[in-house]
Amino acid sequence: MTSTPSAGPIPDTLKIVVAGGFGAGKTTLVSAVSEVESLHTEELMTSPSMGVDDLEGVESKTTTTVALDFGRITLDPSTVVYLFGTPGQRRFSFMWEELAHGALGAVVLADTRRLADSFDAIDFFEPRGVPFVVAVNCFDGQRTHRAEDVRVALDLEDQVPLLLCDARDRESVKEVLVELVTLVLRSALLDP
Numbered sequence: 001m002t003s004t005p006s007a008g009p010i011p012d013t014l015k016i017v018v019a020g021g022f023g024a025g026k027t028t029l030v031s032a033v034s035e036v037e038s039l040h041t042e043e044l045m046t047s048p049s050m051g052v053d054d055l056e057g058v059e060s061k062t063t064t065t066v067a068l069d070f071g072r073i074t075l076d077p078s079t080v081v082y083l084f085g086t087p088g089q090r091r092f093s094f095m096w097e098e099l100a101h102g103a104l105g106a107v108v109l110a111d112t113r114r115l116a117d118s119f120d121a122i123d124f125f126e127p128r129g130v131p132f133v134v135a136v137n138c139f140d141g142q143r144t145h146r147a148e149d150v151r152v153a154l155d156l157e158d159q160v161p162l163l164l165c166d167a168r169d170r171e172s173v174k175e176v177l178v179e180l181v182t183l184v185l186r187s188a189l190l191d192p
Helices: 026-033 093-099 111-128 147-154 169-191
Strands: 013-020 039-044 063-076 079-085 105-112 132-137 162-165
Touching: 013 026, 013 093, 013 111, 013 169, 026 079, 026 105, 026 169, 039 105, 063 169, 093 111, 105 111, 105 169, 111 132, 111 147, 132 147, 132 169, 147 162, 162 169
Parallel strands: 013 079, 013 105, 105 132, 132 162
Antiparallel strands: 039 063, 063 079
């Protein structure tokens, strides 16, 4: 990516936030695509979280992100993307504001087993004007839904890209990030 006279300079570092509900696969997504060993603040879930963290649909989950996940991807010799994954539980939502500061865009990772958990992330980015895409994490054992049905269920605006992905698969995650970077660049061109 290079700068163009009409669009102004494109930053050489891009900060992207990965948000979504508890257990949606944010840590997995960051790990799958990061070219360096990703940083995680995963902790074992303890008995105090019982009754606080809803495990319906993710009963086998034993750890949770308590601060952030971090990864890095080099797009070309002069452009680097830094990924910051948020905690999914509402009790850690105070971290979202800090992690989103300076972000050029966001990925909202959705899990159709717990689709309602996506609303907090969508409601966070929409009023802030942060460009975002919704990526539906499709993985083994998950009920599949048509993208159009998920769009309706999430009440997404037509201009919000919605993609199906597998957060474990590097190429699938790269497609999501390319879509987001394209959206960010298009937004920059339309609103210089």
